[in-house]
Amino acid sequence: MTDFDRRDVLRALTALGVTGVTASLLGGTAEAAAPSPLDLKFTVKEQFRPFDLIAPNFVQVDTAAGPGSLVETGVRPKAPYGTVTAEVRGAGAHVVAGLAGGGVSVLGTYDAAAGQAGIEITTAAGTAVVKTVAANLPSSFGFAVVVNENAVTVLADTGSGWRPLLTERDRVRARIDLRDPAVLGKLGYAYGSRGTARLGRVRAGYFGQAGVRDPHVVQYADGRPYIRHGKLYLTMTNAGLGFFQQAHWAVWTLDLADPTKLEQVATLFFARDGVVLGDHAGQIVRDGDRFILLMSSWGDFAFNGVHVRHTVTHADVLSGVHVLPTEQLPLPTAVSSWDPALTKIDGRWHIAFVESPAQQPAFVFHPALAAAPRGADYDQGLTLLGADTSVKQTEGTILQQVGGRWYLFASDGDAREYPVYDLRLRKLGTLNAPYGTNIPHPMLVRVGGRWWLPTFNGTQYAEDVLGYGGHGDFILMQA
Known part of the structure; x- marks a missing residue:
């Protein structure tokens, strides 16, 4: 006898309105002839990677950068999940970005002269650089600082997409808890240039994915x-x-x-x-x-x-x-x-x-x-x-x-x-x-x-x- 897939036959009989006794002759029942998840065969049709440092529909700041070592926008996220990006142009960059307000700040930094990126926390107890890493970026690049809960990540885009330079959570949390509404409620997106480099477009908003x-x-x-x-x-x-x-x-x-x-x-x-x-x-x-x-x-x-x-x-x-x-x-x-x-x-x-x-x-x-x-x-x-x-x-x-x-x-x-x-x-x-x-x-x-x-x-x-x-x-x- 020719081999066959019983599920294929039952599906065909169901389409023709054949159920009950006829289906049972093939070892099934009227219930078995009904569509079953075990009869479905899935194949991949699409596969891609959603990636956004700022969710496209949730941009809160989009502006040309103003002058200053720390420009506070006054625009705040409702939760500690936000991003600041800035275009950096010119040699001698010493740039910062992150959250700041009321004398408190959580900033990612890049200092071309020192050849390093870092994470800097300022509270009433003072300013502390909690982590650094060696970094050598070109004269023009994209700079980003992301806050996810109490984790702060510094990233750069030198032409091939965003890549993280460093990240830190525990040493940030030891000095500040960004999850606390009383703390976060005073902090807005901030950026600045402490060196000779100029900043171009600055964007900020809720972190994407x-x-x-x-x-x-x-x-x-x-x-x-x-x-x-x-x-x-x-x-x-x-x-x-x-x-x-x-x-x-x-x-x-x-x-x-x-x-x-x-x-x-x-x-x-x-x-x-x-x-x-x-x-x-x-x-x-x-x-x-x-x-x-x-x-x-x-x-x-x-x-x-x-x-x-x-x-x-x-x-x-x-x-x-x-x-x-x-x-x-x-x-x-x-x-x-x-x-x-x-x-x-x-x-x-x-x-x-x-x-x-x-x-x-x-x-x-x-x-x-x-x-x-x-x-x-x-x-x-x-x-x-x-x-x-x-x-x-x-x-x-x-x-x-x-x-x-x-x-x-x-x-x-x-x-x-x-x-x-x-x-x-x-x-x-x-x-x-x-x-x-x-x-x-x-x-x-x-x-x-x-x-x-x-x-x-x-x-x-x-x-x-x-x-x-x-x-x-x-x-x-x-x-």
């Missing part, structure tokens, strides 16, 4: 994707210049007519424990006239636990800059958690998440699923429906409906595959999709009659200077 990861489609409560004006809305973690604390959360749109047009439209920060943080790796759900936001507490991660946080707002968080207060979500787990995925299924809120019993000496994590009682809100009375404790490196939980049935998708970094579960956390199989580097999330979404899968990889940016955390490429697959 060194890469993106953790895509999660913005959706309605019932799971439908949020699409406006032909654009799919999704949240992503904007990789910072360094580890998890340097990243932050943003809303993006993907043009369905041209998937290479990925645009950041909102920047989101979160107030908790008296500071402003860039918590990320979460989801936004539109439920009636409210937005439900869930995110993971990576913004102050120090290997002592992670948890899922949440908030509800009527503000339009799909545009602009927001700083929102949050609370811990009462998930039914006694260990760490992240990567929340929320959907109302058959009138009952379900939330998938990652459970992690350990983050050191090694990370251990697996997928789990909880649900609220029927009629209760998403954060009330959550009980555990199941967890797959057989896996140790599995995250990126996604809830999605395929062929009328709901599934939980995840990403297994050990097996290098995307497991597919039912809502009791029984593994049904794996997605037929390329598995890249890092632990890419399987964000399935059906738009325009076709299944798409936006995800990411682990490609780093300047890891030799910045360390781990500056990843990754944006990848779009289609089935």
Whole structure:
């Protein structure tokens, strides 16, 4: 007998309206003949790297430089995630840029005469150069200073793109905490020339990204994707210049007519424990006239636990800059958690998440699923429906409906595959999709009659200077 793929035959019979008994003759059932995620075959259609020191839609200063050793613009970011760039022209450069106000400053510096770049902190206790590195730049170059949380990074562009010269976090934090609203509220973007070089165009604004990861489609409560004006809305973690604390959360749109047009439209920060943080790796759900936001507490991660946080707002968080207060979500787990995925299924809120019993000496994590009682809100009375404790490196939980049935998708970094579960956390199989580097999330979404899968990889940016955390490429697959 000629070999055949039973799934291909079942799909063909379904298209012809043949189900039930006829399907069972081939070893299947009417239910098996329905579309299944295991029948989808994904291929990569687009892959590119979003990179912006200043998010294009979030420029706050764009001007010709004024004279002075330190020019304070008075323009302030709402969170400690900002960038100043300056064109430097002429020999003998001694330039500075960063944040300053009220006699306090956090500056990156470059001194051609000394042949070094540095980071300089001024507080009431005095001025201290907390770090320097040897640097020899041409007479004309681009100069940039980025603040991500308490990490300060000095970069230069000599004609081949921005490259970091040095970065420092701990020694900055020892003298100032930029996460404190009382401190940050006095600091605005600043720049200056202490030498003979002239500065040209100066720009400042909210930091963009060194890469993106953790895509999660913005959706309605019932799971439908949020699409406006032909654009799919999704949240992503904007990789910072360094580890998890340097990243932050943003809303993006993907043009369905041209998937290479990925645009950041909102920047989101979160107030908790008296500071402003860039918590990320979460989801936004539109439920009636409210937005439900869930995110993971990576913004102050120090290997002592992670948890899922949440908030509800009527503000339009799909545009602009927001700083929102949050609370811990009462998930039914006694260990760490992240990567929340929320959907109302058959009138009952379900939330998938990652459970992690350990983050050191090694990370251990697996997928789990909880649900609220029927009629209760998403954060009330959550009980555990199941967890797959057989896996140790599995995250990126996604809830999605395929062929009328709901599934939980995840990403297994050990097996290098995307497991597919039912809502009791029984593994049904794996997605037929390329598995890249890092632990890419399987964000399935059906738009325009076709299944798409936006995800990411682990490609780093300047890891030799910045360390781990500056990843990754944006990848779009289609089935």
